Structure formats: structure tokens, C-alpha cells
Amino acid sequence: MNRAIVDIAAPLVLIAVLLAGWEAACRIMSIPSYFLPPPSEIAKAAVNSAPILFMSAWNTLFMALKALVVASVLACGVALVVALNQTLEKAVQPLAVALQVTPVIAIAPQVVIWAGLAHPERAIVALAVIVAFFPIFSGALTGLKSTDPDLERLFDLYGATRWQRLRRLRIPSSIPFVLEGHKVAGGLAVIGAVVAEFVAGSGGAQGLAWRILESSNRLQTARTFAAVIVLAIMGALLHAVLRYAERAILKRLRGR
Amino acid sequence: MSVASLAAVEVEYPGRGKALGPFDLAVAEGEIVALVGPSGCGKSTALRLLAGLEQPTRGTVSRTPGRGETSVVFQSPTLMPWASALANVALPLDLAGVDKDEARRQAADALARVGLSGATAAKPAQLSGGMAMRVSLARALVTEPKLLLLDEPFAALDEITRRDLAADIHLLWAETRPAVIFVTHNVEEAVYMASRVVVMSASPGRTFNITWTDPVMPRPAHFRTTLEFRSAAEAISRDLAASMGRAA
Structure with missing residues (x-):
């Protein structure tokens, strides 16, 4: 059989088998649907709540994208400044690491308060920015410092100024690393947005996390599952789009 | 008159000991000198000293060409992957x-001289190894250097490409006759390229022996088959083996 068909079919078959087993188990053991709904009910819930789930998904995605843009500008800017000054880099690095290793959930309640309880969307974007910042910053900084040493020598030989070296050598060298950072940050921004929505926990921000909270509080477990699935699909799609963009940009940059 | 020289230079790296010297070398206007030696003997270090990319621990480096009049071709083409040829x-x-505009015009001219007038828009990844090396050579020549430093420029190329490029470098050299220092570990390439071959001893590199070869450049078509070429190559191979402490 064609290898490509097998590659696509294999996971689909596995999923189908698991779903069939799940469905059968729920029916045979008469499991109450608030405890574990069968896949058929989840599908029904997904179809029935499709418009509202879609709107909520868009809300969450929009917050995550906003955060990604802000994080991108901030992280690239800071990396650029820091790369020019070793003392500054030494000063910033521990703070950046501390920011990265602190679980966002731990600071979320306070950020929600600072943003103002009437503006949960501000807290959501801010928290998503915090988690998306580090991978972009770290990628950009690594990229700015990982130039080909022979190219550096060539720039020395021709007496390049600091500005020429930055603009013509270090920034272009960093692009692949910056793109990789954005790819990682995209997924994290969604996680950050969802965590913040959970903590904000109000109807003020009608994202997917709010739908999950709301449905599970009402014991609409099938709808909870449907929202989780939509969230997973959204994350996967965002990752796929960022990966495609990364490849397209690199291809254009290198000519192949 | 010497264009560039190293006088009793020594290079020591902290923690790694002495890498070169004491070592003397001078290259005259229009001369091509080859440096041959075992790996790690400091050939490339000597080249970086001459380029002013590194400073000696002791000894003096003198050079008449100013900034922009010295060019280096490295072992790999060292091109910016995001930029066109x-x-x-x-x-x-x-x-x-x-x-x-003037820079673009001169660059196009240099590319034409290395036989790549059709590849101006190509990115490095779209070029073969030999073509990329020619772009690197064109970049070195575009400033019309008085001192051209070649650091094993053929190391990554196949035999046919090497021979073509070696012959072409002589033709290009004949246009402006810069002083050339050519670092290699290939004896036959050294004899072909240079009129003087300096064999260096193992680390820390010093001059082991010097061989003068036929000064006629560019080389005649069948130079590699002449008795003179063979005997110079034999002699240098023996020196090289002896410099590494082995009988030939």
C-alpha cells in the first residue's frame, strides 16, 4: 500500500477504534453522561453549541494572537538591546529565566486584580504575553549571537561598524531562531490565555476556558469535552499556520 | 619589496600553549607563496596574523596594504545565506x-570574471560547492586587493573542480598580480599554485624547509605532468613527512 496513505490512515484508524471502545463501554456499563459522556453525545453537543463554541474559540485565539504580537515586539526589542551590551545581558538573563520558570497560574490572580476586574481581557493578554515572551526573547538572543565566526572575521577585515555588523550580519543571522521562537510562543500564548480566562473566571471574557468552566459547573460534561476538543484543534491549527509561515519565510530567505 | 611579513612571531593561547612560532615569512609584490604543514601547525593562524584578524603574542607583523586592500578566502565559502551572490x-x-549602484556594478563585473555572470541573483544554497567558492573568490577580488590570503580554499571541492579553480585563480591573479599566500595541506596544489613553498613543522609551527618551484605563472597546460612538478612535489612530500617526525 502507498506509504503516504498508511501514514494518514494509521492514526485515524486508532482514533476510530478508541472512540468505538469508548462508546461501547459507556453503553454497556450504562455510565451516566455527566460522569463520562459517550463520543456520540459529545459530537451532538459540539454540533448544537457550534456557533457559541466557535465564537468563544475566536475570542481566545484573538487574545492569544494579540499577546503574540505584543510579546514579539517586546522580546525582539529587548533581545536587540541586550545583545549589544554584555553587562546588560548578564543583568537581564536571570530575570528572564525567573519569569519563565514561574508558573503563570501563580501570578494570574494578582494580574487579574491589577488589570481591573471589569477588564479581564487586559489580564488575559498580559498573562499570555508573559508566557510567550521567553521563547521569542531566548530565540532572538541566541540568533543574534550565533553568527558564523568566519563571517564575523570578514566583517572585522573590512572594518564594519557596530551598526553595519548588527544590520547586515547579526539580525539576518537571527531570523531562523526568531521564527522558531514564535512557533513555540504561539502554543504558549494560547495556554496563557486559557489559564488567565480560568482565573478571571467571569463572563466578562467569553473565551473557550469560560465555556469549559460554565459547562462543567452545570454538569454539561459533553459540552465540556466539545470545548476541550475545539481548544485542542485551535492550538494545533495555530501551530500548523506558524510552522507553515516559518518554512515559507526561510525558503524565501535562502532561495530554497 | 615585501608586501607583508611576519618577523619572529609567536602565538600562544591561554590553556592551549604555543600554537605558532617563532615563525618568519615575507611575501613580495606579485609573489605567490604556499604554506604547507600538518594539521594544527598554525598555518591558518599565520594567515590571520597577516590579515590583522589576530595579534601575535610576540614578534612583529608588518603590512603595507591598508584596510580594504587585504582579502581573505576561507576554507568554506563563508557567504551570507540570505543574500544573493x-x-x-x-x-x-x-x-x-x-x-x-557602483558597488553593484563592480560586484557584477567581479562575478563575470569568475565565470558566474548568470548567477548574480542566486542565493548561496542554490549554488554548487565550486560555484559558491567562486562567489567567495569574486568577493575577495572585488576590492582589487594588494594582499590576497587563501586559507585552504579548495578543501571542500572535488578534484576536477579544484583543478579548474586553481587554473582560474592564476588567470585572475595575472590581471592585477597581488601578493598571495596560499595555505593548504595538499602538496601538489602547493607546487601548482606557488613559486615558493614553505613547509612548516608540527605544532608549534616553524619553518621546516623552503622549496622554490617554477616561477612561470599562469602554469602551462601540462604542468602537472612535468618532471619538475613531480620532483618538487616529491621533495616537499619528503619534507612534510620529516617535519612530522616520520621517514618518507
Whole structure:
């Protein structure tokens, strides 16, 4: 059989088998649907709540994208400044690491308060920015410092100024690393947005996390599952789009 | 008159000990000198000293060409992967503040001289190894250097490509006759390229022996089959083996 068909079919078959087993188990053991709904009910819930789930998904995605843009500008800017000054880099690095290793959930309640309880969307974007910042910053900084040493020598030989070296050598060298950072940050921004929505926990921000909270509080477990699935699909799609963009940009940059 | 020279230079790296010297070398106007020696003997270090990219621990480096009059070709083509062949070749002129159009014109001219007038828009990844090396050579020549330093430029190329490029370098050299120092570990290439071959001893590198070869450049078509070529190569191979402490 064609290898490509097998590659696509294999996971689909596995999923189908698991779903069939799940469905059968729920029916045979008469499991109450608030405890574990069968896949058929989840599908029904997904179809029935499709418009509202879609709107909520868009809300969450929009917050995550906003955060990604802000994080991108901030992280690239800071990396650029820091790369020019070793003392500054030494000063910033521990703070950046501390920011990265602190679980966002731990600071979320306070950020929600600072943003103002009437503006949960501000807290959501801010928290998503915090988690998306580090991978972009770290990628950009690594990229700015990982130039080909022979190219550096060539720039020395021709007496390049600091500005020429930055603009013509270090920034272009960093692009692949910056793109990789954005790819990682995209997924994290969604996680950050969802965590913040959970903590904000109000109807003020009608994202997917709010739908999950709301449905599970009402014991609409099938709808909870449907929202989780939509969230997973959204994350996967965002990752796929960022990966495609990364490849397209690199291809254009290198000519192949 | 010597264009560049090293006088009793020594290079020591902290923690790694002495890498070179004491070592003397002078290259005259229009001369091509080859440096041959075992790996790690400091050939490339000597080249970086001459380029002013490194400072000796002891000894003196003198050089008459000013900034922008010395060019280096490295072992790998060392091209900017995001820039076209033309932009890569124009780089030294751009960095020197030459007008952009003028830099592009001179770069196109240099690419044509190395036989790549059709590849100006190509990115490095779209070029073969030999073509990329030619772009690197064009970049070195675009400033019309008085001192050209070649650091094993053929190391990554196949035999046919090496021979073509070696012959072409002589033709290009004949246009402006810069002083050339050519680092290699290939004895036959050294004899072909240079009129004087300096064999260096193992680390820390010193002069082990010097062999003068036929001074006629560019080389005649069947130079590699002449008795003179063979016997010079034999002699240098023996020196090289002896410099490494082995009988030939």
C-alpha cells in the first residue's frame, strides 16, 4: 500500500477504534453522561453549541494572537538591546529565566486584580504575553549571537561598524531562531490565555476556558469535552499556520 | 619589496600553549607563496596574523596594504545565506561606503570574471560547492586587493573542480598580480599554485624547509605532468613527512 496513505490512515484508524471502545463501554456499563459522556453525545453537543463554541474559540485565539504580537515586539526589542551590551545581558538573563520558570497560574490572580476586574481581557493578554515572551526573547538572543565566526572575521577585515555588523550580519543571522521562537510562543500564548480566562473566571471574557468552566459547573460534561476538543484543534491549527509561515519565510530567505 | 611579513612571531593561547612560532615569512609584490604543514601547525593562524584578524603574542607583523586592500578566502565559502551572490560580492564595497549602484556594478563585473555572470541573483544554497567558492573568490577580488590570503580554499571541492579553480585563480591573479599566500595541506596544489613553498613543522609551527618551484605563472597546460612538478612535489612530500617526525 502507498506509504503516504498508511501514514494518514494509521492514526485515524486508532482514533476510530478508541472512540468505538469508548462508546461501547459507556453503553454497556450504562455510565451516566455527566460522569463520562459517550463520543456520540459529545459530537451532538459540539454540533448544537457550534456557533457559541466557535465564537468563544475566536475570542481566545484573538487574545492569544494579540499577546503574540505584543510579546514579539517586546522580546525582539529587548533581545536587540541586550545583545549589544554584555553587562546588560548578564543583568537581564536571570530575570528572564525567573519569569519563565514561574508558573503563570501563580501570578494570574494578582494580574487579574491589577488589570481591573471589569477588564479581564487586559489580564488575559498580559498573562499570555508573559508566557510567550521567553521563547521569542531566548530565540532572538541566541540568533543574534550565533553568527558564523568566519563571517564575523570578514566583517572585522573590512572594518564594519557596530551598526553595519548588527544590520547586515547579526539580525539576518537571527531570523531562523526568531521564527522558531514564535512557533513555540504561539502554543504558549494560547495556554496563557486559557489559564488567565480560568482565573478571571467571569463572563466578562467569553473565551473557550469560560465555556469549559460554565459547562462543567452545570454538569454539561459533553459540552465540556466539545470545548476541550475545539481548544485542542485551535492550538494545533495555530501551530500548523506558524510552522507553515516559518518554512515559507526561510525558503524565501535562502532561495530554497 | 615585501608586501607583508611576519618577523619572529609567536602565538600562544591561554590553556592551549604555543600554537605558532617563532615563525618568519615575507611575501613580495606579485609573489605567490604556499604554506604547507600538518594539521594544527598554525598555518591558518599565520594567515590571520597577516590579515590583522589576530595579534601575535610576540614578534612583529608588518603590512603595507591598508584596510580594504587585504582579502581573505576561507576554507568554506563563508557567504551570507540570505543574500544573493551579487549582494555577497558587493559586501566589502558596501561596508566601505561605496555608492550602492557602483558597488553593484563592480560586484557584477567581479562575478563575470569568475565565470558566474548568470548567477548574480542566486542565493548561496542554490549554488554548487565550486560555484559558491567562486562567489567567495569574486568577493575577495572585488576590492582589487594588494594582499590576497587563501586559507585552504579548495578543501571542500572535488578534484576536477579544484583543478579548474586553481587554473582560474592564476588567470585572475595575472590581471592585477597581488601578493598571495596560499595555505593548504595538499602538496601538489602547493607546487601548482606557488613559486615558493614553505613547509612548516608540527605544532608549534616553524619553518621546516623552503622549496622554490617554477616561477612561470599562469602554469602551462601540462604542468602537472612535468618532471619538475613531480620532483618538487616529491621533495616537499619528503619534507612534510620529516617535519612530522616520520621517514618518507
